[in-house]
Amino acid sequence: MPRFLTALxxxxxxxxxxxxxxxxxxxxxxDKVSITTSFDGSDILIFGAVKREKAIPEGPPIEVIVTVAxxxxxxxxxxKAKRLGIWVNTDAVEVDRAPSFYAVQTSGPLREVLKDxxxxxxxxxxxxAIRSVGAPSNISDAESFTEALIRIRSRSDLYQLRExxxxxxxxxxxxxxxxxPAALTEGDYVTRIFLTRDGQVISSYDTTIDxxxxxxxxxxxxxxxxxxxxxxxxxxxxxxxxxWAASAVFRMFRA
Amino acid sequence: MQIYLPIAEVSVNxxxxxxxxxxxxxxxxxxxxxGGFLMTPLLFMIGIPPAVAVATEAxxxxxxxxxxxxxxxxxxxxxxxxxTVLLIGGLVGAALGVVVFNYLKAQGQVDxxxxxxxxxxxxxxxxxxFIESLNAIRKTKSxxxxxxKKHNWIHGLPFKMRFRVSGLYISVIPPLLVGVAxxxxxxxxxxxGGFxxxxxxxxxxxxxxxxxxxxxLFQIIFVTGFTTLLHATTNFTxxxxxxxxxxxxxxxxxxxxxxxxxxxxxxxLRILLALMVLAVCGKLxxxxxxxxxxxxxxxxxxxx
Numbered sequence: 001m002p003r004f005l006t007a008l009x010x011x012x013x014x015x016x017x018x019x020x021x022x023x024x025x026x027x028x029x030x031d032k033v034s035i036t037t038s039f040d041g042s043d044i045l046i047f048g049a050v051k052r053e054k055a056i057p058e059g060p061p062i063e064v065i066v067t068v069a070x071x072x073x074x075x076x077x078x079x080k081a082k083r084l085g086i087w088v089n090t091d092a093v094e095v096d097r098a099p100s101f102y103a104v105q106t107s108g109p110l111r112e113v114l115k116d117x118x119x120x121x122x123x124x125x126x127x128x129a130i131r132s133v134g135a136p137s138n139i140s141d142a143e144s145f146t147e148a149l150i151r152i153r154s155r156s157d158l159y160q161l162r163e164x165x166x167x168x169x170x171x172x173x174x175x176x177x178x179x180x181p182a183a184l185t186e187g188d189y190v191t192r193i194f195l196t197r198d199g200q201v202i203s204s205y206d207t208t209i210d211x212x213x214x215x216x217x218x219x220x221x222x223x224x225x226x227x228x229x230x231x232x233x234x235x236x237x238x239x240x241x242x243x244w245a246a247s248a249v250f251r252m253f254r255a
Numbered sequence: 256m257q258i259y260l261p262i263a264e265v266s267v268n269x270x271x272x273x274x275x276x277x278x279x280x281x282x283x284x285x286x287x288x289x290g291g292f293l294m295t296p297l298l299f300m301i302g303i304p305p306a307v308a309v310a311t312e313a314x315x316x317x318x319x320x321x322x323x324x325x326x327x328x329x330x331x332x333x334x335x336x337x338x339t340v341l342l343i344g345g346l347v348g349a350a351l352g353v354v355v356f357n358y359l360k361a362q363g364q365v366d367x368x369x370x371x372x373x374x375x376x377x378x379x380x381x382x383x384x385f386i387e388s389l390n391a392i393r394k395t396k397s398x399x400x401x402x403x404k405k406h407n408w409i410h411g412l413p414f415k416m417r418f419r420v421s422g423l424y425i426s427v428i429p430p431l432l433v434g435v436a437x438x439x440x441x442x443x444x445x446x447x448g449g450f451x452x453x454x455x456x457x458x459x460x461x462x463x464x465x466x467x468x469x470x471x472l473f474q475i476i477f478v479t480g481f482t483t484l485l486h487a488t489t490n491f492t493x494x495x496x497x498x499x500x501x502x503x504x505x506x507x508x509x510x511x512x513x514x515x516x517x518x519x520x521x522x523x524l525r526i527l528l529a530l531m532v533l534a535v536c537g538k539l540x541x542x543x544x545x546x547x548x549x550x551x552x553x554x555x556x557x558x559x
Contacts, residue, residue: 037496039259040266080550086543088367089552148551156302182257182266183302217261224262224491232487235314235495236480239502243321246506250326 022052022062024193024205031207033180033189034214041182044068044209047175050195056171057197063106063113064166064174065194067124068209070101071187077145091138093145097131100185102159105176107166115199122201124194126150126159157181186211262494263307269500271301276315276501280508283316284323285516286468286528288449291316291479292377292535294501303497310486310493311501316479318502319509320472326513327469334420334466337430338473341452344431345478348438353485356443372444374540380454381532387458388526395522421462421470429460434474441478449475450532457525464521 029045046066056062075098081090104126106113119125132146139145153159158181166176180189189209194201213221224231258269275297279290291312298308327333359368414427433455441448449471456467487493516524 035259037259038257040257076554078552078554080547080552082546086367087545087547088543145551148549149553152549152551152553182259183264185264213261217259220261220495224487224493224495228488228491229484231495232484232493235487235493235498236317236483238495238499239314239318239480239483240321242499242502243318243323243506243509244325246322246510247325250510251329 021054021057021202022050022195023203024195025049025051026193026205026207028191028207028209031209033184033209033211035184035186035212035217036214037216039182039184039217041184042180044178044180045175046178046191046193047173048193048205049174050172050203060198062168062171062202063108063196064168064176065107065110065114065124065196066103066105066166066176066178067129067190067192067194068101068103068178068180069099069129069190069192070185070211071189072097072099074098075149077149079145079148091136091145093132093136093139093142095130095132095146095149098149099129100158100187101180101189102126102129102153103162103178104160105162105165105178107164107168107174109163110161113196113199114194114201118196118199118201122192122194122204124192126154126161156183158183180211184211186213258496258500260303260307260494260497262492263303263311263497265302265304267301267303267497272497272500273504275301276319276504277508278504279501280319280322280505280510281512281515282508282531283319283449283472283505284326284509284512284514285519286449286453286512286524286531288453288471288528290319290449290505292373292444292450293531296535296539303494304492306490306492307494307497310483310490311497313479313482313486314493314495314498315501315505317476317483318498319505320475320479322506323509323513324469324472324476326510327472330469330517331420332465333469333473334418334462335470335473336416337418337421337423337456337460337462337466338470340416340427340430341434341437341470342474342477344434344436345438345441345448345474346481348435348440349442349478349481349485350438351435352439352442355439359443369444370539370543372440374536374543376440376444376451377532377536377539380451381529381536383458384454384525384529385533388522388529391522392526418462421460421466423460423462425460433459438478442482448478450528453528464525468516 026048033042050062075095077093077095078089079091080087104124110125114124119128123129127146127150130146150159166174168174189211190206191209192204192206195203256269257266259266279294283290295308295312298312299305324333415424416427417424437448437452440451452471453467456462456471457464483493
């Protein structure tokens, strides 16, 4: 049995061998983003190098694609239509999983640095990162719902595609900065780096950036989930106290 | 100065919120409305998720109404007895309203229904009030004393009670029903219901305008407090940081508003409120009638 396993391991090593010829060594300016009360977005510098055993291979240059994805959630996308003179939501399509944030940054035009087949396999581009299976049978144009989702989220910088945003020098060093907007959801942000040559992914690497509320934000958030009744009573008490204080202060001015 | 809201999970300008709170607070103190019907759409506009906006707004109304009611209590313009009767009806109505709301949510289209409710109620109430106040102003100009206390069917009902501050001796049934109706609408529309309560008290119950404002604020405190608790425990959508920013502006505004309100004539006060109600109604109606610039909207998945 162990011999069989060793053989299998050796075989798998042999198979993946060529992929290991060039691999990523990564650095992040920070692997933890703290959401404080004054949080106003954050820039994350992602940099690294391509490690190789041999000389730089001949042929097309190496290209780098960096993606950062926030936690995924199921969504409903609704479309309005005119019924009886007013605009109402008529059709709805459920999206199984859509990241709350998704940024793609590349070292060249996406269509040139990545083949469609590879995009499909690794789910790199924005439309591929959204998983939507099966719209209701009465809706023939399900894609337009996904397009709308991308359009709406791109407008608030939640979905970004920035081509030529990754700088690659001498086919070895690369760097890019990803801008996380202020309206950020908590969670693990999966960061993936793909090395491609001639549109084929030759190596990939992934890590996570931990986005978390801290301090007062953390405390309030947890209280609101863990002790909702207490939180509600506290909210009302603060409201009553503020109302009374304002009234008292004004009375002092009048007296 | 940007501030990140822990529950809404968005970052907004703190001064913008203080300003909005202040303006709505002034209106609240002047007219005895909580201001929710103005603030909630404004919060949508600056990008607060609707569920959070509705719930947090209820909490903020507690603060501004409390501040306003204290000012009115000092002036003895609160009919506590009438307020309590309305409140009993209001709490029953709010509980019913939550049931209705959940039923509609299961049927889909709850957004549309809320908007239609707004347009219809704001339109009818605003229109009636506007016409009535114009007539009242015309009458005072021509020197005729305003006709008050017409006896109608309301005075024929049983269970009569004396409301000394309002100078009324009427059955408790109409105020209870008004309370229930307002409570239901308040829960569905996510507002305190002052903009329905104030006209109902003036025109249906025949209460004097000066007492109406304080009494309305009095019962709004409890109804919105109840709503806040419901939202906080079931939907977890009360954002306390947002509420504090809004209410700091709001309570100060309410104090200023109450003082402005006292200096103004009742008819002027009513005509201004009518105009404001009509303006909000017009804006919402346009949203429904004109083609939106974005036909699609993204929401949480059904059943989550």
